Amino acid sequence: MSTHEKCDTSLADNQHEATDAEIILRCRKGDAEAYGTIVLKYQKPIYNIVYRMVLDTDDAADITQSAFIKAYEKLDRYKTEYPFYSWIHKIAVNEALNFVKQRQRLVGLEDMHESDYEDPETEYTRNELEHRIDRAIAKLAPENGVIIILRHFGELSYREISEILDIPEKTVKSRLFSARQALRSFLQ
Amino acid sequence: MKKEKLVELIHKEIDGTNSKAESRKLFTVLENDPEAEKLYRDLLSLANEMKQMPRVDPPSYLFSHIMNQVRAQQAGIHNHHSINLFKEVLMVTNKIFTGKKVAVLLGGAVVAVLAIVYFTAIYPPADTQDAVGTIGIERAERYRAEQMTTEEVILENEHYQQILQSDAFQKLAGSDWFRDLARDDRALAVFRDEHVVAIFRDENLLSAFRDDNMLAAMRDENLVNAFRDDNMIAAMRDQNMIAAMRDNNVIAAFRDDKMLAAFRDNNLIAALRDENIVSALRDENLIAALRDETMVQALRDENLASVMRDDKFVSVFRDENLVNALRDEHLVAALRDDAVVAAFRDPNVLAAMRDNNLVSALRDENIVAALRDQTLVSALRDNAILAAFRDDNIVAAMRDQNLLAALRDDNVIAALRDENIVAAFRDQNMLSLYRDNNFVSFMRDANIFQVARDQMHLQQF
Numbered sequence: 001m002s003t004h005e006k007c008d009t010s011l012a013d014n015q016h017e018a019t020d021a022e023i024i025l026r027c028r029k030g031d032a033e034a035y036g037t038i039v040l041k042y043q044k045p046i047y048n049i050v051y052r053m054v055l056d057t058d059d060a061a062d063i064t065q066s067a068f069i070k071a072y073e074k075l076d077r078y079k080t081e082y083p084f085y086s087w088i089h090k091i092a093v094n095e096a097l098n099f100v101k102q103r104q105r106l107v108g109l110e111d112m113h114e115s116d117y118e119d120p121e122t123e124y125t126r127n128e129l130e131h132r133i134d135r136a137i138a139k140l141a142p143e144n145g146v147i148i149i150l151r152h153f154g155e156l157s158y159r160e161i162s163e164i165l166d167i168p169e170k171t172v173k174s175r176l177f178s179a180r181q182a183l184r185s186f187l188q
Numbered sequence: 189m190k191k192e193k194l195v196e197l198i199h200k201e202i203d204g205t206n207s208k209a210e211s212r213k214l215f216t217v218l219e220n221d222p223e224a225e226k227l228y229r230d231l232l233s234l235a236n237e238m239k240q241m242p243r244v245d246p247p248s249y250l251f252s253h254i255m256n257q258v259r260a261q262q263a264g265i266h267n268h269h270s271i272n273l274f275k276e277v278l279m280v281t282n283k284i285f286t287g288k289k290v291a292v293l294l295g296g297a298v299v300a301v302l303a304i305v306y307f308t309a310i311y312p313p314a315d316t317q318d319a320v321g322t323i324g325i326e327r328a329e330r331y332r333a334e335q336m337t338t339e340e341v342i343l344e345n346e347h348y349q350q351i352l353q354s355d356a357f358q359k360l361a362g363s364d365w366f367r368d369l370a371r372d373d374r375a376l377a378v379f380r381d382e383h384v385v386a387i388f389r390d391e392n393l394l395s396a397f398r399d400d401n402m403l404a405a406m407r408d409e410n411l412v413n414a415f416r417d418d419n420m421i422a423a424m425r426d427q428n429m430i431a432a433m434r435d436n437n438v439i440a441a442f443r444d445d446k447m448l449a450a451f452r453d454n455n456l457i458a459a460l461r462d463e464n465i466v467s468a469l470r471d472e473n474l475i476a477a478l479r480d481e482t483m484v485q486a487l488r489d490e491n492l493a494s495v496m497r498d499d500k501f502v503s504v505f506r507d508e509n510l511v512n513a514l515r516d517e518h519l520v521a522a523l524r525d526d527a528v529v530a531a532f533r534d535p536n537v538l539a540a541m542r543d544n545n546l547v548s549a550l551r552d553e554n555i556v557a558a559l560r561d562q563t564l565v566s567a568l569r570d571n572a573i574l575a576a577f578r579d580d581n582i583v584a585a586m587r588d589q590n591l592l593a594a595l596r597d598d599n600v601i602a603a604l605r606d607e608n609i610v611a612a613f614r615d616q617n618m619l620s621l622y623r624d625n626n627f628v629s630f631m632r633d634a635n636i637f638q639v640a641r642d643q644m645h646l647q648q649f
Contacts, residue, residue, distance in 0.1 A: 030262065032255075032258050032259050032261075032262035033255075033259075035255070035258050036251070036255050039251055039254050039255065040251065043246050043250060043251060043254075044243070044245065044246055047244065047245075047246035047250070048243050048244055051244050057244070057247065060244075060246075061246060061247050061249075061250050061253075064246065064250060065250060065253055065254050065257070068254045068258075069254065069257050069258065069261075072258050072261070073261070129237060129241075130241050130242075133234075133237060133238060133241065148238075151203070152235060152238040152239065153238065153241070153243075158203075158205070173196075173199070176199070176203075177195065177196065177199040180199065180202075180231055180234065180235075181195075181227075181231070183234060184227075184230050184231060184234055187234065188230075
């Protein structure tokens with residue numbers, strides 16, 4: 001059983017999958033309110049992953065919102081035999097990755113690593129350790145940073161990460177292991 | 189144990205994915221390998237630190253913002269696609285009006301929003317009841333259009349906000365057809381096409397799009413659906429077709445209510461979606477013919493427009509052989525000839541074109557082959573021949589295989605151009621005669637023609 005499956009807020013057990021599928025079917029039939037159940041269930045894990053990727057509370061909220069709306073608009077494309085959590089994570093992560101890459105292009109990698117990615121209010125309330133880890137993750141290539149975030153903040157298994165990122169499980173492991181070691185050296 | 193394997197076991201231990209046996213093996217090695225043991229401790233500590241980092245609560249407004257958008261979308265009031273499409277359109281107009289003042293740009297944007305939308309578009313009229321409400325431009329929208337770059341500056345200014353909140357835009361954004369369009373990747377791709385953008389640089393065309401007749405036609409659901417057809421979309425992106433669309437004569441035809449009425453006819457629209465027809469329409473020669481002033485004049489003729497709407501006529505033009513014939517440069521040149529165009533406008537010719545016999549004749553392989561024959565085409569431009577073609581009997585005779593074979597003969601063609609011969613052809617007796625095999629064979633004899641062309645002999649005949 002994966003770490004993700006073991007946690008209290010597991011999103012992948014059979015009961016939840018069945019519930020998600022039922023809710024999605026109701027949404028597809030025009031019951032917009034049913035989507036609220038989905039949003040309540042997933043907004044926190046999604047927001048947290050996105051937040052760790054973009055390190056800005058407003059941007060994280062915008063991207064999370066955008067991901068949920070996009071998922072709603074494309075509900076007809078979602079295949080109910082697959083877990084919904086994986087699908088919504090995939091949309092959110094792609095949105096966040098695009099945002100991060102666009103920001104890197106606009107701001108420049110070096111500048112962004114220093115201070116531009118954080119708003120002062122957020123920075124003020126965070127402790128030093130958290131700050132150092134976030135900065136270290138931001139130094140990784142976005143494709144590697146996201147694996148660290150999905151594994152350690154999303155508590156997702158290798159398989160779940162591979163589904164979300166559309167890469168083989170083997171690649172997930174190799175990227176995760178090297179990213180973790182890179183993180184270690186950044187923090188030393 | 190190899191170093192790579194050891195490192196893998198360390199990471200898997202941290203992730204809790206080692207089997208008991210793998211864990212035992214790892215710790216046995218770590219006891220005797222301080223460097224590996226330090227790596228394990230560091231990574232474990234890092235993992236624990238990340239685990240202890242607080243999870244952040246999403247802002248309290250997030251849920252309501254998402255649900256408001258979902259509800260609005262469900263109600264058909266607000267659709268982010270509309271805004272994205274608007275951005276697309278604005279990008280297009282930005283390209284169109286580059287170098288001009290912002291006011292012109294935005295004025296043009298409104299025109300282009302309407303023009304492009306109507307042009308490609310999907311009609312059903314916007315329900316004004318649904319247009320009530322506000323376009324909530326929430327911050328998340330800026331992540332929705334990844335192609336936005338420097339031009340986004342324009343979109344973020346106050347004019348953008350004004351346009352988004354204008355009644356006109358809200359009506360557009362609130363309508364089902366606009367949302368459908370915005371979701372149609374193919375339609376969006378068309379907007380981005382540089383050739384299509386070029387169309388909207390053309391003042392004449394933009395002005396045509398503002399024409400009441402044109403707008404009325406563009407609201408026709410059938411026509412709109414035709415413009416969503418893959419074949420039509422491909423045609424719309426064709427340079428020749430685009431050049432034709434910018435031609436003043438063609439634009440004049442587009443603005444003609446009779447012509448537009450013809451283009452709203454289901455049969456004609458079906459033809460317009462036909463791969464062969466569309467392919468013919470992209471042909472340089474045919475396009476050149478369509479741009480010809482006299483041709484355009486003919487196309488605007490009420491009678492011809494009514495023929496163009498006739499299902500029999502339309503079905504003829506869906507015939508692959510005939511379509512190929514239409515692409516023949518000689519035939520196309522003939523179609524542009526003043527005399528031919530004049531004939532097209534003749535009520536008898538037009539009536540003949542709707543005649544079952546002629547229609548079926550036009551689909552006949554021999555006839556089609558004949559239509560592509562240079563000498564015959566050249567004969568077709570002859571006034572006398574054209575006059576003969578208006579004759580009912582001639583039309584009936586046109587379906588005769590022998591005659592058709594004869595029609596391709598150079599000598600026959602030469603004879604056909606003779607006024608007297610033509611007059612004779614219109615005679616009932618003659619008509620029955622030249623459907624006779626022996627006569628046809630006789631007619632194909634070169635010597636006979638010398639005789640036949642002599643007026644005296646002809647009269648005796």
